[in-house]
Amino acid sequence: MKLVRIPVKAVGAATALLLSTPAFAGWEPAKPVEIVVAAGAGGASDQMARMMQAAIQKNNLMKQPMVVSLKGGASGAEALMYMKSSEGDPNKVLIAYSLIYMLPLSAKIPFNWRELTPVSVIALDQFVLWDNSAGPKTVKEFVAAAKAASSPFKMGGTGSKREDHVLTVFLEQKTGAKFSYLPYKSGGEAATQLVGNHTEANVNNPSENLEVWRAGQVRPLCVFDKERIAYTSKVTETQSWADIPTCKEEGVDVQYLMLRAMFLPGKVTPEQQAFYVDLFQKVTQTAEYKDYMEKQALKPIFLTGKDMVQFLEEDDAINKSLMTEAGFVAK
Numbered sequence: 001m002k003l004v005r006i007p008v009k010a011v012g013a014a015t016a017l018l019l020s021t022p023a024f025a026g027w028e029p030a031k032p033v034e035i036v037v038a039a040g041a042g043g044a045s046d047q048m049a050r051m052m053q054a055a056i057q058k059n060n061l062m063k064q065p066m067v068v069s070l071k072g073g074a075s076g077a078e079a080l081m082y083m084k085s086s087e088g089d090p091n092k093v094l095i096a097y098s099l100i101y102m103l104p105l106s107a108k109i110p111f112n113w114r115e116l117t118p119v120s121v122i123a124l125d126q127f128v129l130w131d132n133s134a135g136p137k138t139v140k141e142f143v144a145a146a147k148a149a150s151s152p153f154k155m156g157g158t159g160s161k162r163e164d165h166v167l168t169v170f171l172e173q174k175t176g177a178k179f180s181y182l183p184y185k186s187g188g189e190a191a192t193q194l195v196g197n198h199t200e201a202n203v204n205n206p207s208e209n210l211e212v213w214r215a216g217q218v219r220p221l222c223v224f225d226k227e228r229i230a231y232t233s234k235v236t237e238t239q240s241w242a243d244i245p246t247c248k249e250e251g252v253d254v255q256y257l258m259l260r261a262m263f264l265p266g267k268v269t270p271e272q273q274a275f276y277v278d279l280f281q282k283v284t285q286t287a288e289y290k291d292y293m294e295k296q297a298l299k300p301i302f303l304t305g306k307d308m309v310q311f312l313e314e315d316d317a318i319n320k321s322l323m324t325e326a327g328f329v330a331k
Contacts (some may be wrong), residue, residue, distance in 0.1 A: 038079030042188025107110035146177035
C-alpha cells in the first residue's frame, strides 16, 4: 500500500518579465478581484493567497486590488460550488489543491474541475509528519509509541477523507499502528491542537507548522516525498528543511505531493484567461514568491495550457486511485 508520487514534468518558469509592464492592451479587471480560498484562516491556502495578494499589490501587477475570500464551509465545498455558480465572471479566481479531486469523490457534490477554466499550476506542496517536541524523536520511536499506546494516537488534520486523512490511513497500513483521525477547520488549527497536546501528531504542510517548529513546540519526523526538501537555510537554530529525512529513509515508504493551482470560473473569454496566465506568471518572478517558496518549503513550478491540463488529468487519476484504495469513495 503505497502512495504514488505525483508525476511532475520538468517545466521551469519562463524568462523573468518586467513586472511593472502591462501584459498587453487587452482585457483587464474593472473591479476588485476575489481570490477564493477553499479552507479556513491560517492554513496553507490562506497563507499563499495572502502572499500573492501582497506580491501583486507591491509590484503593481494589476490596477485593481485583490481581495482574499475564505470559503471553507462544508470542508471546502462552499468554495467549489461558489466557483461553479460564477460562470462567466472573470473577477473570481480559485486557489485550488487536491480538494478539487477528493471532495467530489468522498461527498458526491456535483462538481468537476473541468467545469472551471484552468489558469496555471504555481507550486507543489509537501507533507511532513510532525509530533510534539516533547514526544518521540524519530519515526521508529513514534511508531513504537503508537503501537504501545492503550488507545489510538490522535492524528490532527484538515478535512475528513482528504489528503491528511489519506496519509493517516496509509501510515496505518505501512506501520501497523492505529490512529484516530480528527479533522479541523484548517492546518493552523491542527498545529495549535498539536502544540497543546490535544493530538499526538499531524501531517501538516510545512507552512502550517513553520512558526511552531521555529518556536520549538513541534518536531518534524519525516517528509512524504522521494527526496528531501531542497532548502538548506536554517529554520531553527539547528535545522533546515533539508535536514528532515524522507519517510522512506525512516522505513515508511509513503509519498505524496499536492498541487497549488489557479482556476477561473467556467465560460470566461480567452482574453480573460490570458490576462490571469500572464498575471500569475509574473507573480512567480517576484521576490515575494521566491522567498515564500523557500520559507514555506514548496516546490516552484509553472504549468499552463496543455501542460497544465495533462498534469491535472494525471493527478486526478492518481488521487482517485488513492481515495479508492483508502475506502473513501462514496457509494
